[in-house]
Amino acid sequence: MKLQLPNPDLEDRILSYEQLDRLEEEEAESRPKWDNKAQYMLTCVGFCVGLGNVWRFPYLCQSHGGGAFMIPFLILLVLEGIPLLHLEFAIGQRIRRGGLVLWSTIHPYLTGIGVASMCVSLTISLYYNTILAWIMWYFFNSFQEPLPWSHCPMNANLTGYTSECARSSTVDYFWYRETLNTTPRIEEDGGLQWWILLCHICAWSVLYLCIIRGIETTGKAVYVTSTLPYVVLTIFLIRGLTLKGSLNGVKFLFTPQISELANPKTWLDAGAQVFYSFSLAFGGLISFSSYNSVHNNCEQDAVIISIINGFTSVFSATVIYTIIGFRATEKFDNCLSGNILTLINTFDLAEGNVTESNYKDTVIHFNQTHPEVIQGLDLENCDLNTFLSEGVEGTGLAFIVFTEAITKMPISPLWSVLFFIMLFCLGLSSMFGNIEGVIVPLQDLKIFPKSWPKEAVTGVTCILCCLVGLLFVQGSGNYWLSLFDTYGGSIPLLVVAFCEMFSVVYIYGIDRFNDDIKFMIGHKPNFFWQASWRVISPFIMLFILVFYFITEISEQLLYKVWDPESENFPTLEDKQYPAWVYVVIVVLAGVPSLAIPVIALGKCLWSRKSEKVRLNIGAQLHN
């Protein structure tokens, strides 16, 4: 007995197979189309492969048991990522609409899913472009030798370096002070930082130029933005492997700790990473797929894109960790040389008497003869693994750790330029999908008059998003950005994905869906797809959603600040959010998630009301 919720008049809302075939032959559709398959694949790959592959996956991999993390990652990729991707591609290609119209076609009450997708895409578009603005800032600053984050600026009377820089590090100072000019609290807004404002406007202009005519222009832009990151990653891999200490990093990354597999957090993080990495539930992928021809093989596409995404994650993790291994080895060597220098200066030994190999024995020897002196020296404890574990994630990895490593490489400006171009391309290609997920629903909602050309629609959207995004250009922008990222982009997406799966399988009907796929690609989906769509993937989504929700609710909401006056400076300090931020969090996470049931209920009541009115009128006429 298959579970199927009642869905009357579905046949009236969707195109029949004959109509679809005729559309195909006569090319009577006024919808935009992909110029060729390559454009479509590159756009989807670009949307899926983003900054998360470069700066989230390596951190997760390293912190959850290295090579052992591949196991939950690959398992969940197959059980969760590929089925969801295939589902989104297939439904978009079949219904041939994106955004709100797709969901209202499946069932009028489901418009809320489209609205939720749009809200989430909008939230993420707003702050994602600010990250691109920061990347552009670093890119602009890479065209000088020496790089500006390799030295501290002098203080006012030129007697030494500025105290904030001297106490932390050159890269920290450049990021927190000269780029962000960050305030010590989220309540202090610090005003607009004009240099970041310029980069912000530049980032939105680049995006506008690429999406000015929808997929007509996007399809051409992705030839560069989707392929360039792979070229740069390969260059960095070759460069990285020739640096000293790179293999330490790769070994550290991939050394498996099987015990981590027993930790549920590992599986949870793997599931979340697979989910967010595929950019599902944004509505962008459905939209892109709807521009395809009806008989495009969406099953093959889903599998290919998933494989490419997984491969890119592992590849970029390797590249990142060769560079991190190099940096850690440099720091370790410097630490050791510093200690050796202190030793030979204190005891006036000849240079070359103490080397790396006999350093430990020398310390022990002097500890026995002059213990007070050794204590007084306060020698640093140099451990390579500590430096390797300093692997951060997110903006810390790109703008602090990696930039520091680049300053130590010969011809630093070249590597810096390449790195930031790569990050920019990765982010921009993801933005194409985000904006698609915003513009198509807006057009469906008829917010813009029909007479307006596409250029005007995209232009107005970009300008409005640019203005709202000024929130992140302030001094406290970094704190706002991580707030939006943590709460606006996590739970709503999980809710939407779960509802998507449920709607397609149980409201649209898995039987009809199977027949559709048979019509489109020639064969029915096999047992794996059936099992994963009906049971496995929804269960995994629900599981992750519940656990995420519980961890977010139970944890105290803290955020990390850069406060030069704090005691533990330069370590980031944990601060509690002020009360009004909780309202913002509830709006960010709650509005999209609750839109689904609220709109469903609203439509249900409205249709019942209009049904009653119709019956009344009918009865009156009859009388």
Added chain:
Amino acid sequence: MLEKIFLLLCFSSALANQLCKPDASDGYKVRISLKTALGDDAYVWNENEMFFFRSTLAFAMRTHVSGQRFEVSNIVVCNETPRVSFWFVVTQPQNLSQLIDKEHVEEAIRKSRSRINSAFLLTDNTLEFIGIQPTLAAPVEPVTPPWLIVFGVVMGAIAAGIIVYMVSTVVRKKRKKNEKTNGDDTDDETRVKTIESGRAADGVYNLSFADDERL
């Protein structure tokens, strides 16, 4: 006579030893790191190098302390270690038992620091005078920050691209309008054809109406 000279020499060297000692109030410690600076090309520190060093210091004192002719013998060195570090004091040319003040010595060394460094192929970090901080070089600030130049280039290219697209859209629209006004006669014929073919089949589903209903 010879004995007197001998006694005098002993006396002066003894006096010199008394003047120069570690932590002397008017003396400085020097630390030289040859291997760090020069690696395999490092020369060996021997008596001749020490003589060279003392003469360099004497040069510095002569140049910057006006009126007094310092000799190599005025630079007294003691407490040499295998590290290559030692203490030195500077005596007055006329009176070998009197030391030059710390401040004058420091000033002379600061002013001739680059000459002393280059004489020994070393830098501020590898030829250290403990207690005399090296003066940091003043930063070179370009008139326009380099990033603004790159920003200008990129922004200009983007603006040009957007303008090109806008212009091409307008041109395209104008061309379509011209074609429409020219091809009005041919349009009527094609319209008749589509109506005939439409009647035979079931008709193509008109998507534009469906949107209004579905939402």
